[in-house]
Amino acid sequence: MNTADLLADAFGRVSEAVHGAVDGLPEDRLAVRIDPDANSIAWLVWHLTRVQDDHLADAFGTEQVWTAGGWADRFGLPFPDGETGYGQTSAQVGRVRAPAELLLGYHDAVRDRTAGLVGTVGDADLDRVVDTAWDPPVTLGVRLVSVIADGLQHAGQAAYVRGVVERAAAR
Template sequence: MNVSELLTDALGRVREQMPGVVAGLGDDELAWRPDPEANSIAWLIWHLSRIEDDHVAGAAGSDQAWLADGWADRFGLPFDDHEHGYAMTAADVGKVRATGDLLAGYYEAVAARTAAYVATLAPDDLDRVVDEAWDPPVTLGVRLVSVVNEVNAHLGQAQYVRGLLERQP
């Protein structure tokens, strides 16, 4: 297995599972939170999509699907177009409302861009520095591992919240 196949497989698992998390849920169910400080399914899926879109586009030197493909306009969220959810307040989390189709469509667009990008990678590419704002500077390999970790963690959280939602009396 080469590096692009490894990354395609790791991120492809999220791509396969994510639609099932939002399937059959209405807007209110997607926005449901176990308590006022918790994250909703809608926020978790939007956030994991935004992080993958932002981080991979930044590393690839390409445009984000969020802006280039009009997803920001379709979502119509009351945030700056470059917002991706990091360190949002509980009140802001509650403002993320979207349909399951919209959430799934955006993630699929992001996942397709990511898959196309990682298919081009060779092992030496992973050592390229993509972010000098950190000490030590962040390499492409570290950034992509971070993305894999982030999207998997939030997918699992969304699956858990769905389980809680389905068990409501």
């Protein structure tokens, strides 16, 4: 296995977890918040996908799928196009509502773009600095691991919320 294969596998696992959390759920269940300030499945998946899209576009010097693919317009959220969900208020979190097909369509488009981008990464590329706003500066390798970790965490949270929502609906 080479670097590109490893990265493709890791991002593929994020996508599998996202599909497991979202597939087959109606929009009202995707929007459930298990307490008034909790994140919904819809917000978690939208956010993790926005972060992946934003961070990889920045690291590779490409336009985000969110804007280039018209996803911002399709979602119609009341946020600026550059919003990723980081630091949003509870009220803003509650405004993210979308059907499964829309969430997964955007996620799959970002997954496909990600696969193309990481498919070109070799060992030497991992040390390339992609963000000098931090001390120490962030390398491509660190940024990719961070996005994978964030994606897996949020997909796991979405899977947990799905379990809670499905058990409550079965009662």
